[in-house]
Each structure stands twice: as structure tokens, then as C-alpha cells.
Amino acid sequence: QVQLVESGGGLVQPGGSLRLSCAASGFTLDDYAVGWFRQAPGKEREGVSCISSSDGITSYADSVKGRFTISRDNAKNTVYLQMNGLKPEDTAVYYCAAYLGYGCPREPREYAYWGQGTQVTVSS
Numbered sequence: 001q002v003q004l005v006e007s008g009g010g011l012v013q014p015g016g017s018l019r020l021s022c023a024a025s026g027f028t029l030d031d032y033a034v035g036w037f038r039q040a041p042g043k044e045r046e047g048v049s050c051i052s053s054s055d056g057i058t059s060y061a062d063s064v065k066g067r068f069t070i071s072r073d074n075a076k077n078t079v080y081l082q083m084n085g086l087k088p089e090d091t092a093v094y095y096c097a098a099y100l101g102y103g104c105p106r107e108p109r110e111y112a113y114w115g116q117g118t119q120v121t122v123s124s
Contacts (some may be wrong), residue, residue, distance in 0.1 A: 001025070001026050002025070002026035002027050002113055003024070003025045003026055003113075003115075004022055004023070004096055004097070004098060004113050004114060004115035005022070005023050005025070005115055005116070006020060006021065006022050006094065006095065006096050006115040006116065006117060006118040007020070007021045007023070007118060008020040008021050008118060009094060009119045009120045009121075010119075010120070010121070011121045011123065012086055012120075012121070012122055013122070013123070013124050014087060014088060014122055014123075014124055015085060015086065016086050016122070017082070017083060017084045017085075017086065018083045018086065018120060019080055019081070019082050019083070020080065020081040020083065020094055020096075020118060020120075021079075021080055022034060022079045022080070022081075022096030022115060023076070023077060023078045024077045024078070024098065024113075025077070027098075027113075028077065029072070029074070029077045029078070029079065029098065030053060030072065030074040030077075031053055031100065032053050032098040032099055032100050032112075032113075033050060033051065033052045033053045033098070033099040033100075033101065033102075033103065033104045033105075034050065034051055034070075034072065034079040034096055034097070034098055034099075035047060035048075035049070035050040035096065035097050035098075035099065035104055035105075036048040036049045036050070036070065036079075036081045036094060036095070036096055036097075037094070037095045037097060037108055038090075038092035038093065038094045038095070038120075039092055039093050039095070039117075040091060040092040040093075043092075045095070045108050047061060047106060047108075048060070048061050048064055048068065048081070048094070049061065049064065049068055049070040049081060050070070050104030051070045051071070051072055051079060051104070052102070052104055053101075053102075054102070056072070057103075057104075058070050063089075064083075064090075066085075067083065067084050067085040067086075068081060068082065068083050068084070069081070069082040069084075070082075079096060081094070081096075083120070086122045087122060088122045088123060089122075090120060090122050091120060091121050091122050091123070092120060093117040093118065093119050093120075094117060094118050094119075095114055095115055095116075095117045095118075096114075096115045097111035097112075097113060097114045097115070098111060098112060098113040099111045099112065100112060
């Protein structure tokens with residue numbers, strides 16, 4: 001069964017850190033680009049970061065550049081999102097998604113597989 005499972009979300013104070021994990025089962029994740037998206041209440045889903053499949057090129061939304069780092073561990077079939085310097089505006093449900101192809105599409109609909117999401121809340 002093809003599945004993506006996110007974990008690592010939670011409640012953190014402003015300035016704190018979290019590391020999200022996206023574990024794949026039923027397929028080889030390093031054949032896919034993996035994107036992290038987030039959706040806050042009342043807002044559209046937005047792209048946060050992505051790592052391509054073949055060359056490992058990473059990209060970030062302007063709002064998280066310098067604070068978030070995406071990486072992958074092919075041996076564990078897992079992609080991570082290290083989030084430092086968290087702000088209240090980072091509060092959202094975070095999703096990972098997998099895309100079979102070159103590069104990292106901007107549009108969520110291009111991604112074939114999605115996880116169920118993990119809640120990140122940044123609040124004092």
C-alpha cells in the first residue's frame with residue numbers, strides 16, 4: 001500500500017524548532033520529488049519547500065528561507081523538514097507530497113501522493 005506519513009508536529013513557542021518527518025511506504029521515495037505544503041485555517045494550501053529526486057536541488061518559499069531546511073534520507077525512505085526560528089504565522093497543518101518527475105512543481109495538484117498532515121502550532 002502506497003502511503004506517506006508525516007510526524008513531528010506539535011506546539012512550540014516562538015523562536016523554537018521542530019523537525020517534521022515524511023516517511024514513505026509502498027514505494028521508493030528517492031524516485032520522487034518531495035514537497036512540503038502547509039494550510040492555515042481559512043487560507044489556501046501553500047508550498048513551503050521541495051527537494052527534487054535526481055539531483056537533490058532544494059527550494060523554499062521566501063517566508064521560510066534561512067529558517068527551514070529540507071533533506072532526505074534514502075536509506076530510511078524519509079524526507080525531513082527542519083524548522084528553526086518558528087513564528088506564529090508558521091502555524092498550520094503541514095503536508096508532504098510526492099511527485100514523480102523532474103523538478104518541483106508549484107501546483108499541489110501535480111503531486112500524486114499526499115500524507116494526512118501534521119499540526120504545527122507556534123504560540124506563547
